[in-house]
Amino acid sequence: MEPLRVGMVGVGTVGSGVAEILLTHPERMIRRCGRPVQLRQAAARDLTKPRAACLAKTPLTENPFDVVRDPEIDVVLELIGGIDPARKLVLEALSRGKHVVTANKALLCEHGDELFAAARSAGRAIAFEAAVAGGVPIIHVLGQSMVGNQMTSIEAIINGTSNFILTEMLSKDTPYEQAVRTAQDMGYAEADPSMDVKGTDAAQKLTLLTLLAFGTRVKPEQFLVQGIDTLELVDLKYAAELGYAVKLLATAKLIDGKLEMHTQPTLIRQDRPIAATDGANNIIGLTGDAIGKTWFSGMGAGQMATASAVVADLVDVAVGRAQLTFPHLDLWGENPPFELHPVENAFRRYYLRFNVEDRPHVMADITDVLGRHEISLASVIQHEAPEHDDVPAGTSPTVPLVIMTHRTTEGQFRRASADLDRLKCLRQPRVCLPVGD
Amino acid sequence: MEPLRVGMVGVGTVGSGVAEILLTHPERMIRRCGRPVQLRQAAARDLTKPRAACLAKTPLTENPFDVVRDPEIDVVLELIGGIDPARKLVLEALSRGKHVVTANKALLCEHGDELFAAARSAGRAIAFEAAVAGGVPIIHVLGQSMVGNQMTSIEAIINGTSNFILTEMLSKDTPYEQAVRTAQDMGYAEADPSMDVKGTDAAQKLTLLTLLAFGTRVKPEQFLVQGIDTLELVDLKYAAELGYAVKLLATAKLIDGKLEMHTQPTLIRQDRPIAATDGANNIIGLTGDAIGKTWFSGMGAGQMATASAVVADLVDVAVGRAQLTFPHLDLWGENPPFELHPVENAFRRYYLRFNVEDRPHVMADITDVLGRHEISLASVIQHEAPEHDDVPAGTSPTVPLVIMTHRTTEGQFRRASADLDRLKCLRQPRVCLPVGD
Numbered sequence: 001m002e003p004l005r006v007g008m009v010g011v012g013t014v015g016s017g018v019a020e021i022l023l024t025h026p027e028r029m030i031r032r033c034g035r036p037v038q039l040r041q042a043a044a045r046d047l048t049k050p051r052a053a054c055l056a057k058t059p060l061t062e063n064p065f066d067v068v069r070d071p072e073i074d075v076v077l078e079l080i081g082g083i084d085p086a087r088k089l090v091l092e093a094l095s096r097g098k099h100v101v102t103a104n105k106a107l108l109c110e111h112g113d114e115l116f117a118a119a120r121s122a123g124r125a126i127a128f129e130a131a132v133a134g135g136v137p138i139i140h141v142l143g144q145s146m147v148g149n150q151m152t153s154i155e156a157i158i159n160g161t162s163n164f165i166l167t168e169m170l171s172k173d174t175p176y177e178q179a180v181r182t183a184q185d186m187g188y189a190e191a192d193p194s195m196d197v198k199g200t201d202a203a204q205k206l207t208l209l210t211l212l213a214f215g216t217r218v219k220p221e222q223f224l225v226q227g228i229d230t231l232e233l234v235d236l237k238y239a240a241e242l243g244y245a246v247k248l249l250a251t252a253k254l255i256d257g258k259l260e261m262h263t264q265p266t267l268i269r270q271d272r273p274i275a276a277t278d279g280a281n282n283i284i285g286l287t288g289d290a291i292g293k294t295w296f297s298g299m300g301a302g303q304m305a306t307a308s309a310v311v312a313d314l315v316d317v318a319v320g321r322a323q324l325t326f327p328h329l330d331l332w333g334e335n336p337p338f339e340l341h342p343v344e345n346a347f348r349r350y351y352l353r354f355n356v357e358d359r360p361h362v363m364a365d366i367t368d369v370l371g372r373h374e375i376s377l378a379s380v381i382q383h384e385a386p387e388h389d390d391v392p393a394g395t396s397p398t399v400p401l402v403i404m405t406h407r408t409t410e411g412q413f414r415r416a417s418a419d420l421d422r423l424k425c426l427r428q429p430r431v432c433l434p435v436g437d
Numbered sequence: 438m439e440p441l442r443v444g445m446v447g448v449g450t451v452g453s454g455v456a457e458i459l460l461t462h463p464e465r466m467i468r469r470c471g472r473p474v475q476l477r478q479a480a481a482r483d484l485t486k487p488r489a490a491c492l493a494k495t496p497l498t499e500n501p502f503d504v505v506r507d508p509e510i511d512v513v514l515e516l517i518g519g520i521d522p523a524r525k526l527v528l529e530a531l532s533r534g535k536h537v538v539t540a541n542k543a544l545l546c547e548h549g550d551e552l553f554a555a556a557r558s559a560g561r562a563i564a565f566e567a568a569v570a571g572g573v574p575i576i577h578v579l580g581q582s583m584v585g586n587q588m589t590s591i592e593a594i595i596n597g598t599s600n601f602i603l604t605e606m607l608s609k610d611t612p613y614e615q616a617v618r619t620a621q622d623m624g625y626a627e628a629d630p631s632m633d634v635k636g637t638d639a640a641q642k643l644t645l646l647t648l649l650a651f652g653t654r655v656k657p658e659q660f661l662v663q664g665i666d667t668l669e670l671v672d673l674k675y676a677a678e679l680g681y682a683v684k685l686l687a688t689a690k691l692i693d694g695k696l697e698m699h700t701q702p703t704l705i706r707q708d709r710p711i712a713a714t715d716g717a718n719n720i721i722g723l724t725g726d727a728i729g730k731t732w733f734s735g736m737g738a739g740q741m742a743t744a745s746a747v748v749a750d751l752v753d754v755a756v757g758r759a760q761l762t763f764p765h766l767d768l769w770g771e772n773p774p775f776e777l778h779p780v781e782n783a784f785r786r787y788y789l790r791f792n793v794e795d796r797p798h799v800m801a802d803i804t805d806v807l808g809r810h811e812i813s814l815a816s817v818i819q820h821e822a823p824e825h826d827d828v829p830a831g832t833s834p835t836v837p838l839v840i841m842t843h844r845t846t847e848g849q850f851r852r853a854s855a856d857l858d859r860l861k862c863l864r865q866p867r868v869c870l871p872v873g874d
């Protein structure tokens with residue numbers, strides 16, 4: 001039977017993993033696809049670098065456009081990441097009648113409209129299971145298994161790097177900076193970890209999930225995105241003392257017919273599945289009007305888990321499923337999309353950590369401001385401070401004060417916050433985290 | 438565009454749920470299928486019973502064969518359950534060129550070979566997402582998302598009724614019989630709860646998962662199946678004291694190239710996701726050689742969750758995906774299937790509860806037998822017994838003794854158990870549960 005002819009652009013970690021599955025298990029591919037899968041050509045940035053042994057017989061090129069222009073290739077695996085030249089490569093592959101499998105969430109988040117439209121008009125499919133949550137098959141689930149539902153909420157840990165760092169901080173009693181270095185040493189974080197620790201990566205993935213679940217195109221600039229880079233170990237410890245874990249939570253949910261979205265470090269009750277998701281794992285909770293609440297978790301990144309997702313997409317193309325699924329995904333914004341709920345209306349509890357001068361009337365000053373903004377207190381922690389012998393003369397000693405509020409709106413909290421800024425007894429930093437349901 | 442013409446056999450709980458989704462959200466169906474879904478005819482056992490309002494305009498018949506013989510129907514939803522006439526209905530539907538969507542795990546477990554072969558030779562699809570784990574899309578996941586992997590293990594709670602009963606017993610401090618009655622009152626358990634509480638239902642579902650994951654056809658008679666009906670509340674309490682939850686665990690895993698399978702109440706460490714799965718929820722852990730460990734959980738039964746799975750299958754048929762997927766599932770046993778690992782070789786820790794006479798040398802007698810069979814003790818619980826004033830004259834007072842062993846084989850344990858039978862100091866009942874990894 002005719003083989004499926006595959007071209008690979010990018011032979012890094014994920015590409016090598018994909019090659020390993022395809023080339024060391026050809027019989028598995030034949031069984032699943034009904035025909036052989038042939039890796040025709042791969043493009044690598046530097047041909048002199050050593051390659052995985054399984055790639056010894058695969059023709060390599062340094063020019064990725066050789067791959068997308070090869071008339072003997074049916075499907076292009078775009079695994080280089082980044083925007084350029086990935087965008088041009090995908091567009092050219094589609095225009096030349098090839099299907100595309102990609103793990104590139106940044107590309108789809110920024111240029112999804114253009115790429116999806118190009119695929120649609122070329123009558124080709126873009127499959128992107130690997131773009132969100134690595135091995136957790138959330139794209140299949142949303143695109144196929146949940147189609148009987150109107151989805152009503154997504155809540156997810158979809159940045160494994162941040163989750164690893166938070167887990168490392170609390171379990172090893174180590175500060176943020178040290179945990180970031182460990183994540184870098186272990187290959188979980190890039191040399192520049194900004195995309196992960198500032199929440200951008202999670203927000204980009206959330207936009208893809210929101211597109212599939214709600215048919216609504218949103219950009220990360222349109223909703224509240226806050227990373228873990230402002231957290232301190234002490235916040236994780238106070239949260240634990242209060243019975244919560246702190247997780248970088250990506251949320252999209254329907255409230256009164258509008259979408260509330262945010263990606264923020266959030267306090268999650270310790271008995272919830274999200275709180276128990278540690279290390280580089282991902283978890284996604286989906287709620288639908290028929291199915292109720294479902295949970296999906298597993299390795300959100302890593303060579304072979306991501307490769308597994310790429311291969312699943314490739315088999316979908318080989319069998320012809322991807323070509324049927326793609327046109328029916330809610331990618332075009334043709335159905336009445338949902339408006340965004342104004343962030344000021346988000347109605348939540350908050351964890352507040354103040355760094356306050358250790359002198360009389362401080363508590364009264366703070367609680368007076370909160371009270372005037374109708375924010376009521378659920379609990380307070382102020383541990384006995386050590387003696388202040390070490391404080392330099394002329395400066396006031398400070399102590400941490402932690403307050404959990406009852407539910408209030410983000411708008412009310414922001415107005416209170418502006419008033420708190422004027423209190424002389426407060427020092428930097430001031431930490432404010434929402435508490436999950 | 439041409440509608441997909443659907444016939445429904447069985448308008449009970451699940452059928453009414455499916456009708457509700459199809460008939461109250463026609464626009465959702467058009468969007469997902471690219472064409473309307475038309476419910477042409479439904480067969481109900483008793484036409485005089487009141488129906489859901491959404492079914493007011495659907496033609497009803499009392500003869501289910503009217504539905505499968507209707508030439509104007511493309512897909513039959515088999516939702517009556519049981520073996521007869523479900524088997525004949527499915528066979529006739531297939532022979533008349535209709536696709537079949539079914540939620541009937543008992544039918545597929547007992548007659549899957551015949552039905553899958555009939556579908557294959559008729560060039561039609563059987564879709565059965567709803568047959569296992571209700572709304573949790575585990576059939577999609579195994580049939581599509583995991584295809585790059587050789588699966589290496591399944592461990593699952595897939596009988597919501599048993600899980601509800603176990604949760605109810607421990608959380609309400611209530612005996613087994615009372616918890617069964619509550620499950621019946623709440624509609625979770627049948628009037629005759631045997632299929633659920635004896636482990637049969639979970640074992641049947643496990644055979645379907647094993648067929649998909651390992652391409653191996655196994656019958657429940659071929660592996661160890663033990664239900665929750667022999668458990669007492671005290672076992673759940675001792676397990677909790679030891680840091681474990683007791684769950685009806687269905688397991689299939691590759692060990693040295695052979696499949697180890699069992700469905701048994703099993704002690705699971707409290708910090709594992711399975712232990713945290715309470716009430717009527719299901720959870721399935723899958724391990725693959727590429728993907729590592731993944732978890733899927735949600736409502737394992739219930740009207741709308743199951744209906745959601747049926748509708749997902751129906752959309753797969755409408756779009757044409759089911760027709761592509763079905764022939765590529767590992768349903769035919771053509772690939773070298775795995776042999777079963779002999780149950781005697783299962784190598785596990787055990788929880789043992791003895792009911793022993795409260796007199797000297799009992800502990801020595803029991804531990805002597807275990808020791809002679811090379812079974813070593815990990816921990817022992819014997820709580821101080823109440824005074825024995827209430828014991829009738831001439832009978833010996835008994836006390837519970839709980840032993841956790843280190844790892845041993847099932848065979849070794851069975852031989853020890855035969856010797857324990859000869860000890861005069863032991864009374865019934867004797868409880869033995871494996872401990873999960």
